Amino acid sequence: EVQLVESGGDLVQPGGSLRLSCEVSGFTFSSYWMHWVRQAPGKGLVWVSRIGRDGSSTSYADSVRGRFTVSRDNAKNTLYLQMNSLRAEDTAVYYCVRDSGGRGFDPWGQGTLVTVSS
């Protein structure tokens, strides 16, 4: 069974840092691009970042570029999102998602909640 399990969400003060993890199982992690997508409370889905199969290619939404860094450890089957200089508007559930190579984003993890507040 394909599974993606996020962790690391927490309450953090503005300006703080947090690292999210997404541990995957049930598929060959190194064969897929991966994404982070977030959803603010009561709002819609917003793409945040993506990373290529070997980690050498990354891209970011304008709203997080320069503050967030996506990475992966294919030996550990784990995706990461390092989040620095956090702002209140970064408050959201963060989902890790597999890019199914033209067949959409599938599946999604259950999400981890990041709350930025003083």
Add this chain to the structure above:
Amino acid sequence: DIVLTQSPGTLSLSPGERATLSCRASQSVLSIYLAWYQQRPGQAPRLLIYGASSRATGIPDRFSGSGFGTDFTLTISRLEPEDFAVYYCQQYGNSPSTFGQGTKLEIK
């Protein structure tokens, strides 16, 4: 960035009825990179349709997608109680990938 606009914002229907959800893009989207997702309360999104019209694994055939260019449609032929949820369209052919704002399908 490609802006996706979904309509209506909220759709009120009864079980057994047909639902038609629209997604309009600000510029042409390659059909092979248009997807639809369902999100039930408290759950992660679930892929329903990819490539504008291909059902994802395990998705019932009452769900169908169509369209090309800038206009896409998700149709649910006969609503079941579990279909009342929020639906999002997404384009993933142009970077950044973008989502519509969602259509809430509620029980009338």
